[in-house]
Amino acid sequence: xxxxxAVVAACPSLAAVTPVPAAKPGGTASEDYQPSxxxxxxxxxxxxxxxxxxxxxxxxxKLVLRSQLPAKDYFGAANGPAPLKARAIGSYAKGCLxxxxxxxxxxxxxxxxxxxxxxxxxxxxxxxxxxxxxTDAPNVGWNGLLVGDLAQPxxxxxxxxxxxxxxxxxxxxxLTEMPNRRLTVEEREEISAISMLKGPLDIKGxxxxxxxxxxxxxxxxxxxRAASDKRVARxxxxxxxxxxxCEFEKSRDRVWLRKVRPWWGHHYHFHVRLACPKSSxxxxxxxxxxxxxxxxxxxxxxxxxEPWVPKNPPKPGEKPKIVKKRPMALASLPKACRTVLTAQ
Numbered sequence: 001x002x003x004x005x006a007v008v009a010a011c012p013s014l015a016a017v018t019p020v021p022a023a024k025p026g027g028t029a030s031e032d033y034q035p036s037x038x039x040x041x042x043x044x045x046x047x048x049x050x051x052x053x054x055x056x057x058x059x060x061x062k063l064v065l066r067s068q069l070p071a072k073d074y075f076g077a078a079n080g081p082a083p084l085k086a087r088a089i090g091s092y093a094k095g096c097l098x099x100x101x102x103x104x105x106x107x108x109x110x111x112x113x114x115x116x117x118x119x120x121x122x123x124x125x126x127x128x129x130x131x132x133x134x135t136d137a138p139n140v141g142w143n144g145l146l147v148g149d150l151a152q153p154x155x156x157x158x159x160x161x162x163x164x165x166x167x168x169x170x171x172x173x174x175l176t177e178m179p180n181r182r183l184t185v186e187e188r189e190e191i192s193a194i195s196m197l198k199g200p201l202d203i204k205g206x207x208x209x210x211x212x213x214x215x216x217x218x219x220x221x222x223x224x225r226a227a228s229d230k231r232v233a234r235x236x237x238x239x240x241x242x243x244x245x246c247e248f249e250k251s252r253d254r255v256w257l258r259k260v261r262p263w264w265g266h267h268y269h270f271h272v273r274l275a276c277p278k279s280s281x282x283x284x285x286x287x288x289x290x291x292x293x294x295x296x297x298x299x300x301x302x303x304x305x306e307p308w309v310p311k312n313p314p315k316p317g318e319k320p321k322i323v324k325k326r327p328m329a330l331a332s333l334p335k336a337c338r339t340v341l342t343a344q
Contacts, residue, residue: 063342070327074341075156081121082154082343088123088167088276089155089336091284094328096337097155097168101127109144110134111178113188119158122150123168125277129231130171140221144178146193147171148269154340157328167283169274173226175219175267193268196241201308208303210244220248223270227256233275233286235260238267239302246295257293262302282334 065074075096086099100121105112110130112120122130134145151168152158164170174193183191196219198211223245227235237245239262249257263271276283290298301307314320330338 065330065338065341067331068329070157071330071333071337072157072159072327074330075152075154076159078152078154078156078341079118080153082340084340084343086124086279088169088280088283089340090167090282090334092164092167092170092273092286094333095155095167095283096333096340097121097123097151097153097166098336098340098343099124100151100153100155100168102153103127103130103147103150106182107131107134107144109137109178110147111144111183111188112147113174113183113191114148115185115188117149119149119152119165120147121153121155121168122171123274123277123280125231126150126169126171126274129229129272129274133173133226133229136225137222140225141218142177142222143180146174146176146178148174148193156333156337156340164273169276169283171272172269173272174269177218195267196238197267198240201240202310204305204309206305206308208240208243208308210240215241215244217248220245223260224249224256226270226272227259231274232259232272234273234289236263236266236271236273238262238265239299241267241270242294242299243303246293246299249293254293254295257295258289258291261289261294262299282336 063074081100081102082098084098086101088097089095101124103110103112103120103122105115105120130145130147137144148171149162149165150171151165155166155168157163157166162170175196176193194214196210196215198207198209200206201208219241223235223237223241226232237260242260242262245257245260273286276285
């Protein structure tokens, strides 16, 4: 700018033919607005900006949806819920959430963890279920719940972690009891849940049981209470925990065990999955679990070497091969999820 002023000063004829605009091109100059100027190095500079008119609201830029871009980028960027009627849309691993509700960070018998993730959202029916379970937890000897991930404000694929948790009907509940005090924000980010494993599972002939120094009957009673609710479709636990639950239940009432399914991981928390609410058109339930309590041959397989011990382990010094999956594209989700994304 200084260089330009110098050129104009050196060439009076240039200054005579170069008009200086009174206002920004395309703008409107108000007659009662005269910006105060200050001179810096010989150049006039506005000292203050025009005040924002009272009641002015900036228009939000229109969200442009591109079908082939990763859906997780869109849903991971949504800070709040879609202001629509509550509805779980699609399937647990390919869908979204309209009208999501948040689980408050604190309740009388629960505390939400990892608040920075903004994943304490779910279908209102899931929030009601968690509050009911938390209320009953002290009745089975459990002080209160530490609640992990539910869903993002509008559901959908997450930027990291879970493949499911997309329609607001999944919740992770820690196998660590709530303490008798309120955890700080920092503690909720840094504290780790406690694993119930006695040892590693991927060693040939490993002892695939829960650690008796950590696992208690109170853990079992809490999961039994969680699974006994009619709203629950499944509960995922580590196979070692499923074995412990099969041994815990001595009565003939073993119906609840059918819902508790062995799965990878899940030794720090148990994963509750609700059935689709009747009011959620377009929500797809998982097929029902197989008949029986799930404590037979199927569980025997899960506790054998076959699922855990690598058949072709990497050679010493060789890095294991990591196969990266292509992110789910927005086009893969139900069309209604576009409405969920653009709702304001």
